[in-house]
Structures are given as C-alpha cells and as structure tokens.
Amino acid sequence: MASFEYNENKQRVLFGPHSLSKLPSELARLGCSKPLILTTPTKTSYVDDIATLLNGQIAGSFTRVTMHTPADVTEDALKHCQSVDADCLVSIGGGSAVGLGKALFVRTGLPHVCVPTTYAGSEMTPIVGQTENRVKTTHVDPKAIPAVVIYDVILTLTLPPKMSATSGLNAMAHAVEALYAQDGNPIASMFAIRGIQALASSLPRIVQNNDDVDARSDALLGAWFSGKCLAGVSVSLHHKLCHVLGGTFNLPHAETHAIILPHALAYLAPSIPDAMRVLAENIPNSGGNAVDGLNRLLSTLGITYSLKDLGMNEEDIDVAVATLLKKPFWSPRPLDGNLLRELLRRAWEGKPAQVAE
Structure with missing residues (x-):
C-alpha cells in the first residue's frame, strides 16, 4: 500500500434526537457560562430556545449571520462578542453560522460549540472563509475545528x-x-x-x-x-x-x-x-x-x-x-x-x- 498521512483533530461529537439538551453539560465541561449565540435573522427563535435551556445564562446573541462570511459582518460580530464579554461561542444553523463561529474563534480563541441544522459539513473542517470586495478567500487553521458538535436530528425537521x-x-x-x-x-x-x-x-x-x-x-x-x-x-x-x-x-x-x-x-x-x-x-x-x-x-x-x-x-x-x-x-x-x-x-x-x- 502507498504511504500516506492522516491527521485527526480533537473534537467531541454528540449525535442523536434531542441531543441539544446536553448543551448545558457540554458548556460546563468546557468551563464556560456566558455563550454568545450566533444565528441568522430567520432563526432568532433558536436564541430563545437556547436561553431557556440555559436558564437565561447567555452573554447575548448575534443574529446577522450572512452567507459567504462577509468581512464587515465578522468585524461587527467580533465587536459585539467583546462588548458582552462572552466566554464561548454557540453557532446554530447552517454553514454560514458555523463559518462565522470559526472566523470568530480564529480572532478570539473562545471555545466554539456548533449545532448544525443543515447538511453543510462545515463543522468538521478547519477551513475558514471570508468574502471582501466580491472575492471569497479561504485558509486552513487546524485549531478552527469546533470543540463540540451537536447533531440533533429533530432540529433538521423544519428544513424544507x-x-x-x-x-x-x-x-x-x-x-x-x-x-x-x-x-x-x-x-x-x-x-x-x-x-x-x-x-x-x-x-x-x-x-x-x-x-x-x-x-x-x-x-x-x-x-x-x-x-x-x-x-x-x-x-x-x-x-x-x-x-x-x-x-x-x-x-x-x-x-x-x-x-x-x-x-x-x-x-x-x-x-x-x-x-x-x-x-x-x-x-x-x-x-x-x-x-x-x-x-x-x-x-x-x-x-x-x-x-x-x-x-x-x-x-x-x-x-x-x-x-x-x-x-x-x-x-x-x-x-x-x-x-x-x-x-x-x-x-x-x-x-x-x-x-x-
């Protein structure tokens, strides 16, 4: 067999119906108590769901997640993250939400927990993207792979x-x-x-x-x-x-x-x-x-x-x-x-x- 290299990264994956209910224990395991919730303008109900799950213990939310991770949106999210003194990131939604979470992790080093509600697969990759002046660029940062991924199939049932x-x-x-x-x-x-x-x-x-x-x-x-x-x-x-x-x-x-x-x-x-x-x-x-x-x-x-x-x-x-x-x-x-x-x-x-x- 030909020689090859295969590199695995540390990541915890929770898979199954209603696995979102384990988010509180996962945040506790990471030593975090003030998550910033990231999602799109059409999925703001997720913020309320997570806040209820965490008994209101969230730093805040950023609900202007945008397709292709525009640089100006990332900068706005970064300022908001710092202003609310978040100690971790929870992205919930599709690849755009996960992408913003990874972009913020690169800038802050805050632990990132993602909850995919589509099949984008971004949660498994070290690829960080950004779009600026109509040019989309990507780079690889092995540390950018989220610390925890929660695959809750129930959350995908509303995806048309x-x-x-x-x-x-x-x-x-x-x-x-x-x-x-x-x-x-x-x-x-x-x-x-x-x-x-x-x-x-x-x-x-x-x-x-x-x-x-x-x-x-x-x-x-x-x-x-x-x-x-x-x-x-x-x-x-x-x-x-x-x-x-x-x-x-x-x-x-x-x-x-x-x-x-x-x-x-x-x-x-x-x-x-x-x-x-x-x-x-x-x-x-x-x-x-x-x-x-x-x-x-x-x-x-x-x-x-x-x-x-x-x-x-x-x-x-x-x-x-x-x-x-x-x-x-x-x-x-x-x-x-x-x-x-x-x-x-x-x-x-x-x-x-x-x-x-």
Whole structure:
C-alpha cells in the first residue's frame, strides 16, 4: 500500500434526537457560562430556545449571520462578542453560522460549540472563509475545528425539502472531490464512499417525506462523513469554481454547489477513471456513468439545473472563468478556458451535465 498521512483533530461529537439538551453539560465541561449565540435573522427563535435551556445564562446573541462570511459582518460580530464579554461561542444553523463561529474563534480563541441544522459539513473542517470586495478567500487553521458538535436530528425537521436536497448535495460535493484529491488517501476515501451512500439514499426519502427521522439521521451522518473528507484532503475544480460564483456574484451557497457538482465532475471525468467507477457504483441509477447518476439525482430531488435561476447573468460567465484562472490550483485535468466556459454555459442554461472529452 502507498504511504500516506492522516491527521485527526480533537473534537467531541454528540449525535442523536434531542441531543441539544446536553448543551448545558457540554458548556460546563468546557468551563464556560456566558455563550454568545450566533444565528441568522430567520432563526432568532433558536436564541430563545437556547436561553431557556440555559436558564437565561447567555452573554447575548448575534443574529446577522450572512452567507459567504462577509468581512464587515465578522468585524461587527467580533465587536459585539467583546462588548458582552462572552466566554464561548454557540453557532446554530447552517454553514454560514458555523463559518462565522470559526472566523470568530480564529480572532478570539473562545471555545466554539456548533449545532448544525443543515447538511453543510462545515463543522468538521478547519477551513475558514471570508468574502471582501466580491472575492471569497479561504485558509486552513487546524485549531478552527469546533470543540463540540451537536447533531440533533429533530432540529433538521423544519428544513424544507428543497433546501434539504441542495444542502445534502453541497455535502456530497466534499466527498466526491475527496475521491480524486491530490492528497487523497484510503481513510478519506472510506469517509467519502460512506458519505455518498448515505446522502444519495436519504435525500430522495426526505423529499418524499419531510418528517422521516431515519432518513434525516442518515443525511446528518452523511454530512458528517463528507465534512471529514473536506477536513482531510484538499479541494479542486468544484470548490474553487463555487467559491468564485458565490464570492463574486453572491449566489446562494448550497444551490450553487448542487448545480455545479455534476458539471465539474463531467469536466474532470476523462482524467479520473478510478473515481468515476467508484462513484458509479455508489450513486443509485447511474447505469455505469456517475455523471448521469448525479443528473438523475438532481432531477429526482426537483433541484434546478440553472445558475440563471439563481440570479447569475450570462455576461458573468466570462468574468467567472477569468477570475477562476487568475489563481492557479491543482486539477487532475488541465484547466482550459474554452471548456470551462462551456461548462458554465450549460450550468447557466440549465442543461444536464455532459462529459467533455
């Protein structure tokens, strides 16, 4: 077997229905008593829920969590955190809330407990993102992985079916890229395969029955496994392109990842035959072709194929390609501007992904 390195980080994970009830004991274990609660403007009820759970013992809340972690929002959150003298951070919500928690941890060193209510997987990664002047950048800080993750499946039951589907495909993208990562290894591949299996089987069940607790538990587990992939290996075309689309045009994160997933895979397919075989074996209804399998999965889940539907303009295609190529990155297939424009044009028009030879 080829040599490889695998680095694990200290993190405590609580998984199961009603596991949020263990938050008080987890904060006590960390020696914390004044958490700052981080969430989005649409999820302020979580602040009340946590305050009740903690008998009102919170430092305060910051409810202006914003997609793609804008630098000015992070600075405002930092000032608020310092003004209320918080001794820890509790992020509750999707990847944006977790992302802000990680950004604040880097600046303050305060323990971070996160409670994911979507399938983003950010809670498992050391990746810290920021958007400034329409440019999204990321860096890796191994210490930024949250100290505690609470996966309470009951909290995901209010996530609408379409949002569940796009969030799950966002998580699946982490696993798909792990199978052909430059620094891939058998451990990451094991997480990837298990994550893909769990998400590909659970998401259609969730769309059919939003209250299927077993399906939602499987999806959370799949998100956990997929997040571990993103924590353990580097990313390539899919994530780099989605960062450009999200940071430059402010396209919604999960929906963009869902649309781009089969297209990025189709672009790379000729150069990653082994990964394509593994994917075809683990994505239902692939018929031996992983790209076709992903196209069918998007159709089954009722997800739009079109970046135009997300608000992207046609003239943005050239801007996106030029921005992507400004900062070279490793790709299993060389980056060709013309082929990338064709990839984005198909995604913009809403056409199914097609392997580019």
